[in-house]
Amino acid sequence: MEPNRSRVGDLRGSAALPHGFVGAHALQAVRAVLAEMGTSPEEVCRNAAIDLRVPYExxxxxxxxxxxxMAAAADRIGCGHLGLLVGQRTDLLSCGPLGTLVRHSRTIDEALGALETHYVLLSRGATIERSTDGLVATVTYAPYDPDAAGIAHHCERALGALTGVMRSLCGADWCPDEVWLPRLAPADPSPYASYFRAPVRFSQEITALVFPARLLRRPILGADPVLRAAAEHGIRCAKAAIPFDLSHEVRRCVRSRATRSRIGKDEIAQALALNPRTLCRRLRAGGTTFRSITNQTRLGIAKQLLADTTMGLAEISAVLEFSEPAAFTHAFRRWTGMAPSAWRQDHRTTRPPN
Structure with a gap:
């Protein structure tokens, strides 16, 4: 993206999103994709009995x-990679002040850090997080409700958008080393190979882009400190309008850690600058508990992996940090009243269309 000041997005503060909402740019991208294919969200909503207002405003x-x-639209038009098409239509200009901050950060690491820290301005339904392990860097996308309808489309929408962001910062030829998606392999994987230009691993436990860690140190050409400062001001104003909700913040922290480390109350409390006892007391006052949030998160991930991937029960058990598959089966039966194998049989996602 050129560092032209007329093309870096609206520097005014964005309205605070309610819990569980996504910025309208995603809906507009769905509209554009469906229009190209000769249908409309209104038609899809009517046919699928979805109650959704769809004006651009x-x-x-x-x-x-x-x-x-997205799930209903994919079925309607027979397009299993609809989420990918939607994600390709997201660019930094559509992200307001956050897009400007990302574009004018000093390095790739700083840009991804800004996206991770302030993603709440674009979506309050998922988190983005970057991490490094030796020579490898990973950017992951984690939805709060991983077993929600259309979650596979959300995941590939996010990776499509993240890839576009990386190409705007690193050049149009950039491609990741690998792409991980927690969904069944489509009958025709060529749209994914064509867009990502990298190996795409389906039936994975997380949604992620993988690339060399050295890339994080790369400076961003044309970064403008004046525009960066203006964007930071707009973001501070926008985030100041977001009311603090402890249960939501705990859920966000738990979800970001759920597939990479054991979820500890002390760790989450430290991340939120709270004493563990204070954390528990405030959650109880809000009508929930730390254990309830962690169990709901683990159950959601388990359902997603059972329905949308080919991972075995032992693999899912390990991802969710159970001591053994039998412990996972016992917990899942307690949560749902069914064994995970029986639940998978009833909820198995069929192979998506081309």
Whole structure:
């Protein structure tokens, strides 16, 4: 993206999104894709009995409604990679002040850090997180409700958009080393190979882009400190309008850690600058508990991996940090009243269309 000041996005503060909502740019991208294919969200909503307002003037759409819309649209037009097409239509200009901050950060690491820290301005239905392990860097996308309708489309929408962001910063020829998606392999994987230009691993436990860690140190050409400062000011104003919700913040922290480390109350409390006892007391006052949030998160991930991937029960058990598959089966039966194998049989996602 050129560092032209007329092309870096609206520097005014964005409206605070409600919990579980996504910025309207995602809905507009769905509209554009469907229009190209000769249909409309209105038609899809009518046929699928989805209650969703779809004018361009909407500032946000619920994460759940957008997922149902994408799932219904994919079935309607026979396009299993609809989420990928939607993600390709997201660019930094559509991200307001956050897009400007990302574009004018000093390095790739700083840009991804800004996206990770302030992603709440674009979506309150998922988190983005970067990490490094030796020579390898990973950017992951983690939805709060991983078993929600259309979640596979959400995941590939996010990776499509993240890849576009990376190409705007690194050049149009950039491609990741690998792409990981927690969904069944489509009958025709060529659209993914064509867009990512990298190996795409389906039936994975997380949604992620993988690339060399050295890339994080790369400076961003044309970064403008004046525009960066203006974007930072707009973001501070926008985030100041977001009311603090402890249960939501705990859920966000738990979800970001759920597939890479054991979820500890002390660790989450430290991340939120709270004493563990204070954390538990405030959660109880809000009508929930730390254990309830962690169990709901683990159950959601388990359902997603059972329905949308070919991972075995032992693999899912290990991902969720159970001591053994039998412990996972016992917990899943306690949560749902069914064994995971029986639940998978009833909810197995069929192979997506081409």
């Amino acid at each position: 909407m500032e946000a759409v619920s994460f759940a409604s957008l997922g149902r819309l």
